[in-house]
Amino acid sequence: MSEIIRRDPRAEWIARNRLHPLHAAMQPAQHSWMGPNGVIRKNPHGVGFIGPNGVKRIDRSGAQQGGATKRTAAVEVQLPLHQVPAPAFYISVVPDMVGGRLSSHDRDLLGLAHQLAGKDGAVLAVVFGEHKESAFATAGVDRLLVLEGEQFSGYAPEQRVQGLRAVDNQFSPRHWLLPDSRTGGGELGRRFAAALGERPATRVWQVKDQACIGRAGAGLQDLARPLARLILAAVECAEPVSETRHEALPVELSTTVARSLSRIEDLGAVAVDPAAIPMAEAEFIFSGGNGVKDWALFHQTAAALGATEGASRVAVDDGFMARDRQVGASGTWVTARVYVAVGISGAIQHLQGIGACDKVVAINLDPGCDMIKRADLSVIGESAEILHALIAAVEAYRNGAKRDAA
Secondary structure, X not given: OOOOXXXXXXXXXXXXXXXXXXXXXXXXXXXXXXOOOOOEEEOOOXXXXXXXXXXXXXXOOOHHHOOOOOOOHHHOOOOOEEOOOXXXXXXXXXXXXXXXXXXXXXXXXXXXXHHHHOOOOEEEEEEEOOOOOOOHHHHOOOEEEEEOOHHHOOOOHHHHHHHHHHHHHHHOOOEEEEEOOOOXXXXXXXXXXXHHOOOOEEEEEEEEOOEEEEEEOOOOEXXXXXXXXXXXXXXXXXXXXXXXXXXXEEEOOOOOOOOOOOOOOOOOOOOOOHHHOOHHHOOEEEEEOOOOOOHHHHHHHXXXXXXXXXXXXXXXXXXXXXXXXXXXXXXXXXXXXXXXXXXXXXXXXXXXXOOOOOEEEEEEOOOOOHHHHHOOEEXXXXXXXXXXXXXXXXXXXXXXXXXXXX
């Protein structure tokens, strides 16, 4: 074998191209360097760096190794337990819990609550009805209060306000935090503020120096006001809890919330055409790319799943999808709870556009593509075969549900 060291032009090009997904992997690992004032600076995001709470950071995404490793339970670290045996006060959080789970907005809200709670306070999460969440402890919940009952199910804002008033009477929280969202938190927070006679701070994106800073003027201006007792916070209002785990001890109300005669009757959910839902508001997106060869089958699968259709830039440029269906930094940034990418390799612009999605499912032939590395669940295989199997599974599930109902 020759001992001549050969250059790799492609690797050198990737090292120069900052937009390439593998650019960071081609850079030499630099954990510390000297700043312009002679101060030695350290990289807080480096693998093995000790964080402010004494937790060693571990790379779970594989980004710092060029995507060579995927996120796996094997690299999970046992976080230190944060306990508040006798809280001096409470910070109450009412998460939206869309689909019965904490959203990224809810986790940001819990991060803000811990900023306000400090060392002496405890974060009390108030959840209505049954839920599917099992990660309250790692999300930052010290006390968990679940208000169960048929009166809280569905659209029942008046009954939920009564429940929150009962919580307020028993625990007397120092602050109430609700997400200023269109999925229930914004309306419930304003109704609750009217019931308490409080003036809420709305669209808050930062709490600093005993002041709330919120968006105003159609989002073009900031409005600062003294720290309010009831805060309706926007997305990314704070960093979510990531370096500690919490007890999430269950607590109960000492009184029963009576069913009141509501002036609002919930007639159930109304079916909405998924194609009419704007991409930025869609909860479930079924997106196709260059790897899709049978677009009729793709549309059939999206209809069977009841998902909003999306596409990569390549599919839009080739005329398979309309321009308003394009997902990515050059199209629409989406925040879906579930994003299914069919035949999408994962260009950097596309990955940026789906960065806020909770769960990403990738269907692709190439197990080494960047979308597979980003996905929470990957299916390797021919897209047509997988879509046929998916349609059959959905039909079998629905037919079984109909038989059980009969």
